[in-house]
Amino acid sequence: MNTKMVFYITGKIISTVAILMLLPITVSFIYSETTSLLCFSAVAISAFILGGVLSLVCKSGNTNIYAREGFIIVVMAWLSVSVIGALPFVVSREIPSFVDAFFETVSGFTTTGASILDNVELLSKSMLFWRSFTHFIGGMGVLVFVMAIIPSVSDRSIHILRAEMPGPTVDKIVPRAKDTAKILYLIYIGMTLAQIALLYFGGMPLFDSIVHSFGTAGTGGFGIKSTSVAGYSTYSKWVIGIFMVLFGINFNLFYLLLIKRSKSAFKSTELWTYLGIVTISVIAICANIYSVYGNLSATLTDSFFQVSSIISTTGYSTTDFNTWPTLSKTILLILMVIGACGGSTAGGIKVSRIVLSFKILARKIKTLSHPRAVSTVKIDGKNVDEDTISSVCIYTMIYAICVIAIFLLLSFEKTDIETNLSATLACFNNIGPGLGQVGPLSSYSGYSAFSKIVLSFAMLMGRLEIFPIIVFFAPRSWKKGR
Amino acid sequence: MKIIIAGCGKVGDILIKDLTAEGHNVVVIDKDSNVLQSITNIYDVMCVCGSAADYDTLIEADIKTAQIFVAVTGSDELNMLACFIAKKLGIEHTIARIRNPEYNDNGEGYNFIKQQLNLSLAINPERLAAHEIYNILKLPSALNIETFSNGKFEVIEIKLKPDSLLDGTSLSELRKKLPEKFLICVVKRGEETYIPDGNFVLKAGDIIAFTAEPSQVQRLLKKISKLQKQARNVMIMGASKTAYYLAKTLIASGNSVKIIERNKERCLEVSKALPNATVIFGDGSERELLLEEGITSVDAFVSLTGMDEENILVSMFASSQNVPKVISKVNRSGLASMTEKLDLDTIITPKKIISDVIVRYARALQNSAGSKMETLYKIMGGKAEALEFIVEDTFKSVNIPLKDLKLKPNIIISGILRGRKSIIPSGDDVILPNDRVIVIATGQHIDDLSDIIK
Numbered sequence: 001m002n003t004k005m006v007f008y009i010t011g012k013i014i015s016t017v018a019i020l021m022l023l024p025i026t027v028s029f030i031y032s033e034t035t036s037l038l039c040f041s042a043v044a045i046s047a048f049i050l051g052g053v054l055s056l057v058c059k060s061g062n063t064n065i066y067a068r069e070g071f072i073i074v075v076m077a078w079l080s081v082s083v084i085g086a087l088p089f090v091v092s093r094e095i096p097s098f099v100d101a102f103f104e105t106v107s108g109f110t111t112t113g114a115s116i117l118d119n120v121e122l123l124s125k126s127m128l129f130w131r132s133f134t135h136f137i138g139g140m141g142v143l144v145f146v147m148a149i150i151p152s153v154s155d156r157s158i159h160i161l162r163a164e165m166p167g168p169t170v171d172k173i174v175p176r177a178k179d180t181a182k183i184l185y186l187i188y189i190g191m192t193l194a195q196i197a198l199l200y201f202g203g204m205p206l207f208d209s210i211v212h213s214f215g216t217a218g219t220g221g222f223g224i225k226s227t228s229v230a231g232y233s234t235y236s237k238w239v240i241g242i243f244m245v246l247f248g249i250n251f252n253l254f255y256l257l258l259i260k261r262s263k264s265a266f267k268s269t270e271l272w273t274y275l276g277i278v279t280i281s282v283i284a285i286c287a288n289i290y291s292v293y294g295n296l297s298a299t300l301t302d303s304f305f306q307v308s309s310i311i312s313t314t315g316y317s318t319t320d321f322n323t324w325p326t327l328s329k330t331i332l333l334i335l336m337v338i339g340a341c342g343g344s345t346a347g348g349i350k351v352s353r354i355v356l357s358f359k360i361l362a363r364k365i366k367t368l369s370h371p372r373a374v375s376t377v378k379i380d381g382k383n384v385d386e387d388t389i390s391s392v393c394i395y396t397m398i399y400a401i402c403v404i405a406i407f408l409l410l411s412f413e414k415t416d417i418e419t420n421l422s423a424t425l426a427c428f429n430n431i432g433p434g435l436g437q438v439g440p441l442s443s444y445s446g447y448s449a450f451s452k453i454v455l456s457f458a459m460l461m462g463r464l465e466i467f468p469i470i471v472f473f474a475p476r477s478w479k480k481g482r
Numbered sequence: 483m484k485i486i487i488a489g490c491g492k493v494g495d496i497l498i499k500d501l502t503a504e505g506h507n508v509v510v511i512d513k514d515s516n517v518l519q520s521i522t523n524i525y526d527v528m529c530v531c532g533s534a535a536d537y538d539t540l541i542e543a544d545i546k547t548a549q550i551f552v553a554v555t556g557s558d559e560l561n562m563l564a565c566f567i568a569k570k571l572g573i574e575h576t577i578a579r580i581r582n583p584e585y586n587d588n589g590e591g592y593n594f595i596k597q598q599l600n601l602s603l604a605i606n607p608e609r610l611a612a613h614e615i616y617n618i619l620k621l622p623s624a625l626n627i628e629t630f631s632n633g634k635f636e637v638i639e640i641k642l643k644p645d646s647l648l649d650g651t652s653l654s655e656l657r658k659k660l661p662e663k664f665l666i667c668v669v670k671r672g673e674e675t676y677i678p679d680g681n682f683v684l685k686a687g688d689i690i691a692f693t694a695e696p697s698q699v700q701r702l703l704k705k706i707s708k709l710q711k712q713a714r715n716v717m718i719m720g721a722s723k724t725a726y727y728l729a730k731t732l733i734a735s736g737n738s739v740k741i742i743e744r745n746k747e748r749c750l751e752v753s754k755a756l757p758n759a760t761v762i763f764g765d766g767s768e769r770e771l772l773l774e775e776g777i778t779s780v781d782a783f784v785s786l787t788g789m790d791e792e793n794i795l796v797s798m799f800a801s802s803q804n805v806p807k808v809i810s811k812v813n814r815s816g817l818a819s820m821t822e823k824l825d826l827d828t829i830i831t832p833k834k835i836i837s838d839v840i841v842r843y844a845r846a847l848q849n850s851a852g853s854k855m856e857t858l859y860k861i862m863g864g865k866a867e868a869l870e871f872i873v874e875d876t877f878k879s880v881n882i883p884l885k886d887l888k889l890k891p892n893i894i895i896s897g898i899l900r901g902r903k904s905i906i907p908s909g910d911d912v913i914l915p916n917d918r919v920i921v922i923a924t925g926q927h928i929d930d931l932s933d934i935i936k
Contacts, residue, residue: 067523158522175484175507175528259544385515 001478004060006073009146009160011055013077016146017084018048023133024088028126036126039092047084068477070159074143075472078460081142082106085134094127099449106456108134109142110463111345113221113315113432114423116445116452120226125207131222132214138463139218139247139345140188141165148181163468165343173255187254188345192217195243202235212236212316216243219346221315221432228317228440234301237318241305245278248312248340269380270341270352274311277351281307281335285328292324303328311335313347315432317440329435336425347430347462349399356384356392398466402458403428409454413447423447427455428462483844484509484548486573488534488564489555490517492813493579493607493833497552498525500837504927506844509543534564540571550575550602550844554836558582566599575602575847577840581609581723605839611832612727615809618828619732619782622710622807623703625689625828628859630870630920635897635904637667637693637868637922639861640703644686647706654680662702663906664694667896667922668866675865675924677894691861691868693896693920695904710806713782714738717775719766719796720787721745721752724811724832728784733758740775742766767796772803782807790817797826819863834860848929855929856918866924868896871931873917879935885909888936893923895934 021044028036065073082105089101100116107114108131117123123131137145141164158177172180192213199209208224215222225231229240249271256265265271285303293299305318310332321332339348359377367373377384403424410420415437422434423444433440444452461469471477483506487494490512498521501508508527511534512518518529532539534555545551551568553561558580565576578601586592586606596604617627626639642648648656653666657680669676670689676682684690694702714737718725721743729739733756740760743749753761764771766787777783783800785793790812797810808827812818818831842858857870873880879887884895884907897920898905898913905911913919921934928934 158526172522172528175509175526177526179507264542387519 001072002060002062002065002069004058005063005065006069006076007058008055008060009073009143010076010080011051011053011058013142013146014051014054014080014084015048016051016149017081017137017142018044018051020133020137021047021088021130024126024130027129028124031125033124033126035092036088036094036124039088040126040130043084043087043091047087065159067159067162068471070163071468071471072477073160074163074464074468075460077142078109078464082109082456082460085109085130088130089127092124092127094123097449099452100445103444103452103456104131105134106459107427107432108132108220108222109138110430110459111135111138111218111220111313111347112427112430112459112462113215114427114438114455114459115222115432115443116447118226118443118445120224128222128224129207129211132211132220132224135218135220135222136192136214137218139220140185144181145185147178148185164464171252171343173252183255184251187251187258188217191243191246191254195239198239199236202239203233204236208232212240213243215316216240216314217247217345219244219247219312219314219340219344219430221309223316226441229305230318234297237301237305240316241301241308244308244312244314244316245275247314248274248308248344248346250341250343252343267380269355273355274341274351277335277338278307278311281311281331284331285324288325288328306332307335310431311338311346311348312340312344313429313431315426317433320439320441322435322439322441333422333425333435336422336429336431339429347428349396349429352379353392353395355379356389357396359384360389360393395466398470402461402466406454406458410447410451413451415446423455424458427458430459430462483507483550483848485550485552485844486511486540486543486545486548486568488512488551488553488561490514490521491554491556493554493836495521496815496833496837497554497840498527500841501844502526504841504844509548511539511543533560535560535567537567537571540564540568545571545573548573549847550577552577552840554579558585562595562599565601569600575843577601577603577605577843579607579836580604581606583723583726603839603843605836607832607836608723609727610835610839611724611811611830612731614835615724615728615784615830616731618809619713619716619737619784619807621699621703622713622782626861628861628868630857630868630897631899631918634696634902635693635899635918635920636696636699637691637859637861637896637920638699638703639689639691640706642684642686642688642690646686648684648690649686650683652681652683653678656684660702660705662694662698662705664692664698664702665894665896665906666690666692667868667894668862668924670862670865675862677892677922677924689862691866691922693906695906711781713807715779715781716740717742717777717780717783719783719785719793721748721761722786722788722811725784725786726752726755728786729756729759740780742771742775767792769799772796772799777805778803780805782809784809784811786811788813790814794821794824794826798824801825801827834864845929861922862924866922867928868920868922869928871919871921873913873915873919873931875915877913877915877931879913879932880915881912883910883912889934890926890936892925893921893928893934896920896922 021040025040085105086101089095090098095101103116143160143164161177174180195213196209200206211224253265253268282304286299290299302319306321309316337349338354339350340346342350342352363375363377377389406424419436419438423438426432426434437446438444485501485506486509487497488511490510498508502525510521510527510529513533515531518531522529530539530543534553551573553564555561561578565578569576621627624638624640628637666678668691669678716732716737716739718741721741725741732739742762742764744765746763749761749763762775783805785797787793793810797808800808810826811830818829838860846855854872856872859868861868895907898907899918
């Protein structure tokens with residue numbers, strides 16, 4: 001394995017995060033929060049030096065990276081970024097325990113939005129900003145960002161892109177990986193700016209608009225109020241709701257729209273299935289909770305907001321859905337597992353994998369009754385090769401195994417099964433709030449340090465789609481000559 | 483520049499490698515998704531799965547934003563059709579590989595196809611390879627010869643033998659020893675390439691590239707190494723397309739050619755097409771057959787079967803039988819680089835030749851504003867480039883003695899052609915408008931003649 005290259009890129013990433021800390025530093029300067037200013041500056045400077053030294057020491061002529069290096073680099077990057085991102089919280093004593101701060105930062109970078117803070121409003125503005133900014137960075141991917149800005153590291157950087165981007169297949173939209181990363185980021189930033197503008201001109205304070213837009217863009221869900229977005233106007237709720245759905249769509253489709261190939265964009269099966277699931281869920285929940293609300297517009301707003309928040313794996317809330325009837329809660333749990341489209345910033349299994357799984361299932365049933373039948377699985381009018389099919393099946397299987405394992409590890413806690421199951425799903429699928437004691441109005445502070453670490457890794461696994469973490473911890477990856 | 487390459491065979495593969503290294507944005511089209519998968523793993527390119535002549539596939543490759551379309555699939559007809567459709571879809575430059583002798587033999591028909599399909603280039607790798615082999619057979623002491631301006635100027639690569647006059651001499655001493663006008667441009671020692679200065683001391687085992695006035699090349703070679711006569715009597719193993727073109731040229735210039743082929747039908751075809759060649763039906767990898775057919779007495783042995791391994795092994799056998807010149811065709815570039823360590827004389831990689839042609843074409847398009855690039859060769863196993871430019875009025879540094887020109891490092895002006903005269907430049911020579919200038923550079927990318935000046 002090319003260890004030098006792994007550490008070289010990790011170093012670059014650490015420096016990049018240090019530079020990105022200039023933003024919260026600016027915020028602390030604006031709001032004249034001296035302690036945070038000092039903490040952020042200290043962490044940023046030491047991280048910049050650490051990253052610089054690391055990439056300088058490990059610079060080597062051999063820039064070849066293969067699939068394995070791609071996986072390892074991604075996990076190394078995410079772990080180091082999470083540790084460094086947690087330091088400002090610890091140093092400033094705003095979240096004194098390192099495990100708590102680590103959980104919070106992992107939750108931020110993986111765009112989960114699960115918090116251990118019972119009272120968010122106590123945090124300083126710059127810390128709140130940093131928390132939400134980690135969503136923004138983590139949404140499109142730390143490495144994708146680094147790839148977009150630093151000169152081409154290696155011809156084979158597709159391995160990094162592939163390990164970090166969610167979805168069953170990763171396609172480039174333009175020939176160069178670097179340009180692909182750039183275009184994706186430009187779309188991402190453009191949409192975020194649009195949302196900030198819409199919220200700001202709709203009457204939300206500028207700071208709140210920026211922070212909520214970051215949370216939406218990364219499909220993260222860190223709010224700055226204990227009641228999440230419940231306190232804002234209906235207009236703001238709809239803007240956030242609609243943007244959550246948009247950020248759950250495959251970004252390649254936006255690119256196709258931009259280059260005026262809308263025909264192929266609107267042909268996407270995944271897009272229509274995704275929108276279909278959203279519509280049906282909203283209608284079902286509306287019907288289910290109408291009797292509780294008795295008011296159509298409030299019912300519609302709340303059910304649409306919750307559905308778009310959960311399916312896009314964001315995790316904002318406008319109401320305590322813990323009090324909803326069982327049917328609605330079950331629908332939300334199912335949406336947690338499904339997640340949004342591949343190639344978006346969302347988590348979950350991804351709609352494309354679900355669609356494929358059903359098509360594979362249909363084909364299997366067909367071949368059961370017609371053993372000699374030759375049939376292919378098609379999506380968007382194209383044949384899906386057997387490799388992708390088997391990897392979809394394997395992914396779903398390993399997904400189930402992980403859910404069971406995490407669920408089991410959490411069962412040492414005193415919390416009830418509903419809480420543990422929803423905590424597992426909410427963290428593993430990068431949503432944030434679950435049901436029961438981890439509902440939208442409560443936090444994960446009740447869990448022990450052990451469970452918090454388990455859940456942190458669950459979030460990382462969910463964000464990186466399991467395999468990189470497994471490869472990283474598999475002993476054979478580190479052995480020489482393999 | 484955006485370039486679309488249709489077909490990921492051996493040629494497509496090296497094209498992708500060279501064109502991405504040149505900094506172009508490459509989109510690859512192929513029918514086989516497995517091949518595309520491995521291509522995306524190695525190169526930074528975008529892949530589209532489908533037929534090269536399929537409208538939808540070309541649209542998906544976003545053909546309208548591309549400048550060059552290269553069709554190098556296995557089928558000539560598909561290449562032509564794909565180029566035709568690409569042209570109709572608005573792409574400006576189309577390049578097709580057309581290798582079948584039926585389309586190539588008759589110059590008139592070839593030109594007709596090229597014109598009617600509006601092709602920018604029609605490439606025949608076998609013919610190019612045969613031409614290159616022919617050049618080497620004319621001057622067997624050389625490992626490789628690149629010609630400029632239709633043979634008016636040559637860059638010759640040779641390997642220094644231990645008994646050579648050059649072994650252990652510095653270049654400035656050499657000037658005193660040899661009265662002939664020549665210039666050693668590049669030296670390759672092990673993995674490193676150098677542009678030598680006067681103090682550079684040559685050693686046995688170095689590969690050097692030099693230029694000399696064409697009339698003095700033979701005399702010079704006689705002095706610096708054992709001169710081998712022009713090969714008159716050539717044995718070719720494998721009646722491939724390359725072999726056919728080579729034999730045809732050799733026979734036309736009065737040499738005797740013997741072709742060994744193990745396929746009976748192919749033997750018949752070739753003997754019909756080339757009545758003056760001796761065609762032997764038999765297995766070229768059989769020692770007895772080779773000895774019986776007089777491998778020990780031929781001037782040159784060329785192995786051109788479709789199997790790289792067989793070519794390499796039989797060439798090694800030929801070398802052991804003291805055949806003066808042995809040339810082997812190795813198609814896979816990975817294998818070609820592995821054979822560097824073996825003591826094989828000359829290795830020809832046909833697809834590399836095509837890649838040079840297309841890279842040159844793309845570069846010439848990029849610098850259409852500056853001095854026109856006429857020729858580009860990768861020499862020294864791809865470590866250095868030899869380029870020919872026509873000096874336009876836009877070039878600022880005319881009429882300045884070369885010793886006063888501030889050249890970038892690792893660049894040498896190795897020749898100037900003025901009208902019919904070729905000049906081996908010394909410090910007092912100058913570049914004039916309308917000259918043709920030959921530049922050799924290592925480790926850099928030169929698009930325009932002005933790029934060589936600091």
